[in-house]
Amino acid sequence: MLARIFPDRFVPVLLATTLFASLLPVHGAAVPIAQALSTAAIVLLFFLNGVRLPRDEVLHGVRNWKLQGAAFAYCFGAMALLGLGAQxxxxxxxPAMLALGFLFLGILPSTVQSATAASSMAGGxxxxxxxxxxxxxxxxxxVAPLLFAALAGSAGAISGAAALRIVAILLLPFFAGxxxxxxxxxxxxxxxxxxTLMDRSAIAIAVYVAFSAAVVGGIWDLLxxxxxAIVGAAVAALLALSFGGAWLLGGVLRLARADRITLLFSGAQKSIAVGAPLAATLFPAATAGMVLVPxxxxxxxxxILSAWLAPLLVRRAGV
Incomplete structure (x- = not known):
């Protein structure tokens, strides 16, 4: 029954992480230790991503410029505008920082493992x-921090220290990998x-530390x-618009069905693996958790939606 409700096992992990942070947030003298652990986990996450990413496959895949260009434009263009409109x-x-979280959602890149897995299951x-x-x-x-800075105005200003943290914590470990x-x-x-366990543990740690700071800052008193309910309804509307728009764009561009499915999941999904570290880098600890809620x-x-969509697409194709 749980497998039907949560087709991806990471969903209950994230739910448990936010619940644990709400009941037992890290505070006091433990905060610097938790933040250091979170930073180390993020460095490991991006290092492993660098190790896994095969350079020859990237060079080969870039040749499909129509699909890759559409995915880039949709992920950072259309989705950023949807996030800006939602904000x-x-x-x-x-609250202002919670509304800003919808813009932050819109500028994030796609997922890695789940978008590829959903595309594979759907025949992409x-x-x-x-x-x-x-x-x-x-x-x-x-692109995401620059896009956020451009669209968020004064709320998205990136300090020199934040820029250096992005390079040191995200980019350098990736290139080292x-x-x-x-x-x-x-x-x-x-x-x-x-x-995969190391990946998901790193994300869970980053989410726990960021959300703990929000809980200590009184997020549940503010909401x-x-x-x-408004956040839930807004996310549902964004899901319908983002997935529907990506599928429609693939039809307008007359992509092959397999490429259209790839565009659907690569364009409409958003990555918490980048979102949690980026929020911890861009925002003060007390507000990062609020921004992460959307x-x-x-x-x-x-x-959950992708796990239900994939077999539906297979059945529609008559496979």
Whole structure:
């Protein structure tokens, strides 16, 4: 029954993480230790991503410029505008930082593992999905903060210290992983389960630390049932618009069905793996958790939706 409700096992992990942070948030003298642990986990996450990403597949996949260009434009263009529109529509209904979280959601890159897995289950172009996810995430570490700064106005100003943290915590570990790929990639591929566990543990730690700070800052005192319901309804609307728009764009561009499926999941999904570290880098600890609420809800909902969509697409294709 739980497998039907939560087709991706990471969904209950994220739910448990936010619940644990709400009941037992890290505070006091433990905060610097938790933040240091979170930073180390993020560095490991991006290092492993660098080790896994095969350079030759990227070079091969870039040749499908129509699909990759559409995925890039949709992920960072259309989705950013949807996030900006959601922020504007909700500004009078939600706390400012929570509404800003919808813009933050819109500028994030796509997921890696879940978008590729959903595309594979739905009969999409798996190789192109791997490349799209890699390109979107690699470029997203640079594009997402700049896009957020451009669209968020004064709230999105990036300090020199924040820029250095992005380079040191996200970019440098990734490129170090690329350098070490020759020696470590066979081991990582041979131990996929352990690597995935390390990935998801790193994300859970980052979410726990960020959300703990929000809980200590009084997030549950600031939000009532009405506002939580508004967030849920707004995320549902965004899911419908983002997935529907990506599928429609694939039809307008007359992509092959397999490429259209790849665009659907690569364009409409958003990554908590980048969102949590980026929020911890861009925002003060007390506000990062509030900004993360929309992407947390969206991420869990998109995993469930994608797991239900994939077999539907297979049945529609008559496979």
């Amino acid at each position: 504007a529509a909700l500004a009078a209904l939600l 172009n798996v190789a192109a999905s791997v490349v799209a996810a890699a390109l979107l995430n690699l470029s997203g570490v640079i 690329q350098v070490a790929q020759r020696w470590l990639r066979p081991w990582v591929l041979a131990h996929r389960g352990l690597a 009532d049932i009405r506002e939580i 992407i947390l809800v969206y991420h869990m909902a998109q995993l």
